[in-house]
Every structure is written in C-alpha cells, then in structure tokens.
Amino acid sequence: MKIYELVNINFSYNEKVILNDINLTFYKGLFYGIIGPNGAGKTTLLDILAGIKRAKSGTIKLFQKDINSYSKRELAKLIALIPQEYHIEFDFTVEEILLMGRYPHLARFQSISEYDQKIINKVINQLNLSDILKKYITELSGGEKQRVIFARALIQNTPILLVDEGTANLDIHYTIELMDILYQKVKDGDTVIATMHDINLAANYCDYLIFIKDGNIITKDNTNCCLNSKTIKQVFNVESKIYTDSKTEKRCIYFFRRGG
Amino acid sequence: MKEQSFLITLIVFIIILILSIILSASMGYVKIPPEQVFKILLSKLSFDQSLIKGIKPLYSDIVINVRLPRILAACLVGAGLAFSGVSFQGILLNPLAEPYTLGISAGAAFGASIALLFITSHFGIYIVTAFAFLGAIFTIIAVLSLASSVGYISSNNLILAGIIVSSILSAGISLLKYIADERVSVIIFWLLGSFSSETWLEVLMVLIFVTIGFLICLYFSRDLNVICLGERTSASLGINAQQLRMILLVTCSLVTAACVAISGIIGFVGLVVPHLMRLIVGADNRKLMPLSALFGAILLLIADTITRAILPWEVPIGVLTSLIGGPFFCYIFKIKTKHNELVK
Numbered sequence: 001m002k003i004y005e006l007v008n009i010n011f012s013y014n015e016k017v018i019l020n021d022i023n024l025t026f027y028k029g030l031f032y033g034i035i036g037p038n039g040a041g042k043t044t045l046l047d048i049l050a051g052i053k054r055a056k057s058g059t060i061k062l063f064q065k066d067i068n069s070y071s072k073r074e075l076a077k078l079i080a081l082i083p084q085e086y087h088i089e090f091d092f093t094v095e096e097i098l099l100m101g102r103y104p105h106l107a108r109f110q111s112i113s114e115y116d117q118k119i120i121n122k123v124i125n126q127l128n129l130s131d132i133l134k135k136y137i138t139e140l141s142g143g144e145k146q147r148v149i150f151a152r153a154l155i156q157n158t159p160i161l162l163v164d165e166g167t168a169n170l171d172i173h174y175t176i177e178l179m180d181i182l183y184q185k186v187k188d189g190d191t192v193i194a195t196m197h198d199i200n201l202a203a204n205y206c207d208y209l210i211f212i213k214d215g216n217i218i219t220k221d222n223t224n225c226c227l228n229s230k231t232i233k234q235v236f237n238v239e240s241k242i243y244t245d246s247k248t249e250k251r252c253i254y255f256f257r258r259g260g
Numbered sequence: 261m262k263e264q265s266f267l268i269t270l271i272v273f274i275i276i277l278i279l280s281i282i283l284s285a286s287m288g289y290v291k292i293p294p295e296q297v298f299k300i301l302l303s304k305l306s307f308d309q310s311l312i313k314g315i316k317p318l319y320s321d322i323v324i325n326v327r328l329p330r331i332l333a334a335c336l337v338g339a340g341l342a343f344s345g346v347s348f349q350g351i352l353l354n355p356l357a358e359p360y361t362l363g364i365s366a367g368a369a370f371g372a373s374i375a376l377l378f379i380t381s382h383f384g385i386y387i388v389t390a391f392a393f394l395g396a397i398f399t400i401i402a403v404l405s406l407a408s409s410v411g412y413i414s415s416n417n418l419i420l421a422g423i424i425v426s427s428i429l430s431a432g433i434s435l436l437k438y439i440a441d442e443r444v445s446v447i448i449f450w451l452l453g454s455f456s457s458e459t460w461l462e463v464l465m466v467l468i469f470v471t472i473g474f475l476i477c478l479y480f481s482r483d484l485n486v487i488c489l490g491e492r493t494s495a496s497l498g499i500n501a502q503q504l505r506m507i508l509l510v511t512c513s514l515v516t517a518a519c520v521a522i523s524g525i526i527g528f529v530g531l532v533v534p535h536l537m538r539l540i541v542g543a544d545n546r547k548l549m550p551l552s553a554l555f556g557a558i559l560l561l562i563a564d565t566i567t568r569a570i571l572p573w574e575v576p577i578g579v580l581t582s583l584i585g586g587p588f589f590c591y592i593f594k595i596k597t598k599h600n601e602l603v604k
Binding site: 028047050052071072073074075077078079080083085086087088090091092093096097100101103104107108149152153156162177253 | 343353354355479482485486489490492493495496497498499500501523538542543544546
C-alpha cells in the first residue's frame with residue numbers, strides 16, 4: 001500500500017534551491033533511509049513529509065489524499081517526528097514530556113485514559129525509562145534527553161515515524177536498542193523514514209535507501225542494490241570498499257583515507 | 261500525587277486570597293472588625309440589606325467605595341502580571357522573560373509621562389490611564405512589526421526588538437523628566453507604581469482585560485507546553501507555534517498594558533511568581549496559569565496592604581515589591597543552582 005506519493009516536489013528558500021523536482025513513493029511496512037551530505041536537503045524533505053513545510057510546487061499524497069487537506073491534528077495522529085534538536089528550557093519532568101505524545105489524541109482538558117497509560121507504560125518499559133520518570137528533563141544527559149524525545153514520538157503511536165538523526169548522540173548500545181525498536185515497528189506494519197549519517201547502520205536496518213545530494217535524488221533502490229562504492233563516491237566524494245557480511249548477508253562499508 | 265498537590269495548593273490559595281481581602285479591608289486609618297467587613301461584602305454580593313443591620317453606614321461606605329476598589333485593583337493587577345509572566349516566558353522560550361521584556365512598561369511610562377506633563381484637564385486620572393494604555397499598545401505594535409520583518413517571529417528577534425524600542429522610549433522619558441523641571445516628581449511618583457485613588461471604573465476595565473486574558477491563556481496552556489519542546493516538535497504534535505505565539509503575545513500585551521495603565525510600573529511580580537509556582541507544581545502551564553494568577557493576586561494585595569495600612573508612611577508599591585522580592589529571588593536562585601549542580 002502506498003503511504004506517500006511525491007510528484008515533482010520543489011522547495012527553495014530565499015532563491016536558493018533546496019529540493020529539486022523530487023519524485024518518490026513510499027510503501028507501507030518498510031524501513032527507508034535517506035542518506036546524503038550535510039546541507040543536501042534531507043531535513044527539509046522530512047519537514048515536507050511531516051507537513052511542517054509546504055513544497056513550493058508539486059503534490060504530496062498521504063494515503064491517497066493531498067497532504068494539505070489534512071488538519072494539523074489529523075497529521076499529528078498519522079505522523080510522528082523525532083527531531084535533531086531537543087533543547088528544552090523549562091523544568092518539565094520526563095513523565096510530563098512523555099504525556100505530551102498523547103496530546104493529539106486527547107481533547108484540551110481531557111485527562112489520560114487507561115488505554116493512553118498502557119501505551120505510555122509499554123514505551124517506558126521498552127526504553128527502560130522508569131528510573132528517570134520523575135527527573136527533570138533539564139537535569140538529564142544529552143543521551144538520556146534524546147531517548148526521552150524518542151519515547152515521546154513512539155507514544156504518539158502513529159503509523160508513520162520520521163526520524164531526523166535520531167541516534168546521533170547515543171552510544172552503540174542505545175543506538176542498537178532504538179534501531180531495534182524501529183525495526184520492530186516496521187515489522188508490525190508501520191513505516192519508518194529516517195535520515196542517517198551512519199551508512200553501516202543504514203545498511204543494517206533499512207530496506208530501501210534514498211541518496212540525496214544538492215537537492216537532487218542521486219539514486220533510490222533496495223539497500224543491497226544501490227549501496228555500492230560508485231554511489232558513495234558520487235554522493236560523498238569518498239573512496240570506499242563495500243562487502244557483504246557472510247552471516248547476515250548485509251552490506252558493510254569500509255572508508256579509505258584521503259591521504260592514501 | 262502531583263495532581264493532588266495541585267488541587268490542594270489551588271484551594272489553599274483561594275482561601276488565603278479571600279481571607280486577605282477581608283483582613284485588608286478591615287485595616288487602615290479606620291479600623292473595622294473583620295466580621296463586619298465580611299457581612300458588608302456578603303450583603304453586597306447577595307443584595308441582602310438585612311445583613312448589615314447594626315453596622316455603621318460609614319463603615320459600609322469605607323469598605324465598598326474606598327478600600328475595595330484599591331484591594332481589587334491590587335489583586336487583578338497581581339494576577340494579570342503573574343499569568344502574563346507565565347505566558348511570556350513560554351512564548352519567548354526564556355525563563356528570564358517577564359511582561360515588561362518587550363517594552364510594554366516603557367511604552368506605558370512614556371504615554372503617562374506625556375499626559376502628566378502636557379495635558380491638564382478635569383478628567384485628570386483617566387487621561388493618564390488612557391495615555392499609558394495607548395503608549396503600551398503602540399510600543400507592542402512597533403516591537404512586533406520590527407521583529408517580524410523577516411517574515412516570521414523568533415523569540416530572539418522579539419527580545420532584541422523589545423530592548424531596542426525600550427531604550428529609545430527610556431531616552432524619551434528621560435527627556436520628558438528633564439523638561440518637566442520641578443514637576444518631575446509627578447512623573448517619578450507614577451513610574452514607581454501605586455494603587456491609591458483607584459476608581460470602580462478602572463477596576464472594571466482591568467477586570468475585563470484580566471478575566472478574558474486569563475481564559476485565553478488557560479485555553480491555550482496545553483499548547484504552550486508543547487511549544488517548549490521546539491518549533492518542529494510542536495508542529496509534528498499538531499500545534500502551529502507561530503499562530504499560538506501571536507495570539508498569546510497580543511492577549512498578554514493587552515492585559516499587561518491594562519495593568520500598567522492603572523497602577524504604574526510594578527516590577528518583580530511577573531518574573532518571580534511564575535518561578536515560585538514552578539517550584540511547587542513544575543512546568544505544566546495548565547497548573548501554572550491558575551496558581552500564578554492567584555499567588556500574584558495575594559502577593560500584591562499583601563504588599564499594598566503593608567504600605568497602605570501598616571507602614572507609618574506610604575512607600576510606592578513598585579519599590580516595596582522589588583525590595584522584598586529581589587533578595588528573596590536571589591535566595592531561591594541560589595538554592596536552585598546549587599541543587600542543579602548537585603544533580604549533575
């Protein structure tokens with residue numbers, strides 16, 4: 001089933017072209033990775049998919065309907081976003097932040113139901129957050145904050161999850177933990193679209209990769225088909241060797257030094 | 261647990277506020293027993309004249325026409341400044357923001373100074389109030405248009421625009437003071453803030469602004485929570501941060517303008533009350549709004565009662581709040597930073 005259908009999407013900011021004629025289709029139950037250098041337009045693409053930014057031209061269909069025909073709240077029930085920045089100035093407790101994930105599902109002064117609490121508890125257990133529930137977000141370490149923000153998006157409980165470098169500040173243990181949770185969501189039929197800098201991680205988890213450079217799609221295909229050293233050279237201008245792990249049959253990548 | 265402590269605090273604050281109003285109305289040059297004040301108020305509220313049998317008509321007159329307008333003005337201004345402070349801190353994503361950050365106080369002061377200096381008419385006090393209000397409104401329009409010239413408003417741009425406009429207005433006020441020569445005391449006295457000579461008409465005006473403003477802030481308080489998570493996150497949670505900022509900014513600017521117009525510049529309440537309340541119930545704006553409004557009202561009423569009835573001479577209330585509140589805030593700040601260091 002088609003989740004998203006993007007046709008001739010253009011986006012520019014102050015005359016500068018950010019996305020140039022993007023055509024993409026996303027299907028249900030797949031893990032997508034968006035890969036490209038800094039400033040390639042990955043974050044803008046996610047914002048357009050999330051309905052936060054509007055494309056200057058072109059159409060986006062979300063579940064066969066124009067994305068602009070949805071209300072903000074309807075979108076919030078379908079799409080959750082895990083942002084890159086998570087600076088919070090005020091002393092909210094972790095529990096309060098997690099609860100905000102349920103806001104789109106609740107009326108203004110409605111308190112949470114048993115069903116909401118069940119969803120929240122499930123995520124708390126998945127991410128082992130019970131020890132820091134009562135702590136203030138302002139007193140957590142960077143990694144802890146990121147996991148709380150991640151949890152908040154999971155609690156939003158949407159069929160589509162957009163992840164903007166969601167594991168950038170985490171050690172490998174927590175990275176694998178979060179990626180496994182995303183992988184499980186995809187297995188359960190949800191769709192994950194993630195921008196990623198770690199290509200090995202992307203090769204390990206993503207079904208499908210989209211390479212972007214300077215607002216253009218360089219290539220898009222199954223991970224095992226499109227991940228090769230020619231693409232890496234074209235997108236990042238870096239020499240690399242790509243081989244297949246004998247046990248998992250997943251692609252792995254090794255980068256060569258510049259100096260030779 | 262937290263839900264309960266919120267409800268208990270709310271009820272305790274309401275009781276303290278009612279007691280403070282009765283006690284304050286009984287204090288002053290003419291001492292009136294609190295139970296008689298209670299009966300006078302009750303008879304006014306229930307239109308039951310039989311309750312005030314045996315109470316001197318003079319007492320009833322003092323309570324209703326002299327003390328009550330002043331008491332209610334202090335409560336309303338305290339409440340208005342406090343919940344506006346909560347909103348401004350949320351909108352500007354800055355815990356150090358307050359209702360005067362965007363220059364509303366400077367605008368009101370400039371307007372009032374012009375009225376005090378150049379306009380003498382028998383409407384006297386109302387002209388000053390009207391000019392202060394207009395000054396505040398023009399200031400906020402200037403700040404908003406300055407800050408939004410790039411197409412959207414960011415909190416940093418707003419704060420910067422506020423500082424720029426304030427400093428221009430401050431220079432203007434200094435010039436007016438210089439021109440005023442020996443009449444400068446009138447301006448200074450107004451700037452320091454006071455609730456003496458409040459009338460029912462002014463109370464009614466502030467009541468309207470503060471009540472409507474409070475309801476709007478309470479209605480959007482959950483959205484304000486989400487804004488604190490950043491613009492992208494709030495958008496993905498279905499909140500239009502730009503639009504919400506604009507609504508609350510205009511609302512709270514009007515509330516602050518109305519408060520400043522009748523009372524002069526009373527500092528500290530809008531900054532510190534939200535902080536104190538956060539220590540009790542945390543950062544959830546749905547709880548902060550009502551508690552801050554109540555505590556702001558209690559605080560200003562007590563401060564005004566001290567200067568009106570307890571001190572041998574009347575100290576300007578703006579000075580009093582800053583003198584008592586400033587050091588207290590230092591103390592709180594010290595404890596908090598220590599606590600934060602320990603946690604890290």
